[in-house]
Amino acid sequence: MDLTGAPYFFGYGSLVNRATHDYPRASRARVRGWARVWRGTSLRQVAYLSATEAPGTEIEGLIAAVPGGDWAALDARERAYARHPVAMVEHDHPEALSIMIYKLEPHHVSTTGAHPILLSYLDTVVQGFLTEFGEAGAARFFETTRGWEAGILDDRANPLYLRAQPTTDRDRALVDAALHDLAVPRHA
Numbered sequence: 001m002d003l004t005g006a007p008y009f010f011g012y013g014s015l016v017n018r019a020t021h022d023y024p025r026a027s028r029a030r031v032r033g034w035a036r037v038w039r040g041t042s043l044r045q046v047a048y049l050s051a052t053e054a055p056g057t058e059i060e061g062l063i064a065a066v067p068g069g070d071w072a073a074l075d076a077r078e079r080a081y082a083r084h085p086v087a088m089v090e091h092d093h094p095e096a097l098s099i100m101i102y103k104l105e106p107h108h109v110s111t112t113g114a115h116p117i118l119l120s121y122l123d124t125v126v127q128g129f130l131t132e133f134g135e136a137g138a139a140r141f142f143e144t145t146r147g148w149e150a151g152i153l154d155d156r157a158n159p160l161y162l163r164a165q166p167t168t169d170r171d172r173a174l175v176d177a178a179l180h181d182l183a184v185p186r187h188a
Contacts, residue, residue: 012061013049017128023064032088038147040115050104116187120159151185
């Protein structure tokens with residue numbers, strides 16, 4: 001597969017977990033000027049993880065190629081989001097890359113009603129950070145993500161998140177400890 005000139009995306013949530021996709025040339029990266037935030041939407045009753053402009057902030061994630069510039073499958077996966085170019089990305093690829101980040105469309109954002117974070121979604125995201133960046137990277141994920149006041153809906157026993165991945169006791173204990181430290185509320 002020739003990926004010369006292929007565009008790339010910067011994944012900052014579930015796309016950091018390589019088990020949730022098969023995009024080629026995935027590698028660790030950092031983007032400056034953006035942060036992560038949990039947001040309620042009019043599209044569903046639970047929170048989405050989104051990127052938001054945040055001067056002076058840096059987040060870690062993965063970049064990966066979009067073969068042939070065919071964004072259709074990724075755009076379908078990220079249907080509530082719009083793509084935005086990012087300029088300040090640190091990565092190990094030798095060539096200059098065109099990199100996009102997904103941000104929740106403003107008309108989808110909802111501040112009315114509860115929009116808790118699915119624990120199965122969070123577990124999947126954190127599993128990716130643990131794999132890519134270790135425990136220190138998972139800690140940075142929690143530190144650089146906003147919107148924890150949305151609270152948690154514990155769906156571990158019966159995951160509602162479509163891309164939920166099996167996690168270890170150790171991974172779940174790390175997530176639970178971080179949520180406890182952040183005093184994130186639980187929803188019934």
